[in-house]
Amino acid sequence: MQVIRASAMGMCFGVRDALAAARAVDAPTDTTIWGELVHNDGVRAELAARGFEQRAESDRGSLPATTQVLITAHGIAERERERLRGAGHRLVDTTCPLVARAHAAALQLAAEGRHVVVLGKRDHVEVAGLTGDLASWSVVGHLSEVERWPHSRLGVLCQTTFQEIEARRLLDAIVAANPHADVVFRDTICEPTRQRVRALRELIDAVDLVVVVGGRHSNNTRQLVASVVKGGRRAIHVERAEQLDPRDFAACATVGLTAGTSTQDEVIDAVEAALRAMPATARPRPDADAVSRAPGAEDTARSAASRT
Ligand code: SF4
Incomplete structure (x- = not known):
């Protein structure tokens, strides 16, 4: 069976x-990972085996017992950072620079x-961090959450x-519902996310169905599955x-x-190998070759990130 990998x-x-x-932390038994580093059971098990404490995102009210706290790529509010430092914890901060850029835009x-x-997404850990230092904010994930706010100045990110x-x-719905307000928009969607969306769009047109590999609890994996279905193809989600x-x-x-x-x-490579080992039962789509030759995009994402 022919398998085409998304270019990003x-x-x-x-x-x-x-x-x-x-992985470079040399005192894992004295380190708490402040939330889920990766929504991936294999990685979580690896970190647990090294002795890290892993604190659930919903359970970060009380302070950790370890000296060191590792902040995940999702970031946290400055207020939370100060609370941890104030209690004497040393921080290993792995906040993604593109999340930090979104924090700066919000401030x-x-x-x-x-x-x-x-x-x-209202209950997402990154959103909790983004709003944690703000005095006046709202979260909108659906059209039904767009309001007519009383403020004369709105800042959307x-x-x-x-x-x-x-x-x-x-954004269009917010502008329409708030004609009295001056609305400014800061586009803080990260480049890797854009590239993955673009790559998936190209892929969908060239294949019979799409296998999406990722954790059951991974929000972005579920988004990929939804995008495939929205694009008119069947999605098979496996971990x-x-x-x-x-x-x-069959017939694919x-x-x-x-x-x-x-x-x-x-994990991706193992899924690809298993797919390639399946016998083809139908002829490849005529437009498949063009997409399979498309160049990768992650390097572009890296250079865009390093400019921020
Ligand atoms: S590159 Fe994008 S998706 Fe990845 S951690 Fe940074 S902000 Fe999140």
Whole structure:
């Protein structure tokens, strides 16, 4: 069976760097990871085996017992950073630079006297960090959450992994619902997210179905699955190669492969190998070759990030 990999997929540089920083910690038994470093059971087990304490995002009210605290790529509010430092904890901060850029944008909008509106998922850990230092803010994830706010100045920005099309739709709705307000928009969607969306769009047109590899609890993996379905193709979501069922690929010649940002390379490679080992039962789509030759995009993402 022909398998086409999305030209951008899997772990972004922000998650890779955070994981590398965690692996480099030399006192794991005296370190608490402040939230989920990666939504990936294999990585969580590896970190647990080294002795890290891993604090659930929903359980960060009380202070950790360890001396050291590792902040994940999702970032936290400055107020929370100060609380941890004030209690004597040493911080290993792996906040992604593109999340830090979104924090700076939120603070700048607030400094301009604007009510800050974050386009994102209300209960997402990154959004909690983005809003944690603000006095006046709202979170909008759906059209139903758009309001007519009483403020005369609004500042809109995005969770870094928000979908661009959805952001534009919500921004238009906010402007329409607040004709009295001066609305400023800061597009803080990160480049790796844009590249993954673009790559998936190209892939969908060239394949019979798309296999999405990633954790069941990974928000961006679930978004990929939804995008495939929205694009008119069947999506098969697996966490590892053993979950593939050959019956799903009957009458299928060309399969697309993509993965969430918490998926390790070796897991993606194993899924690809298992797919290639399945016999083809139909002819490949005529447009498959063009996409399979498309260049990778992660290097572009890295250089864009390093400019921030
Ligand atoms: S902001 Fe983008 S690059 Fe950074 S960790 Fe999040 S998804 Fe990855």
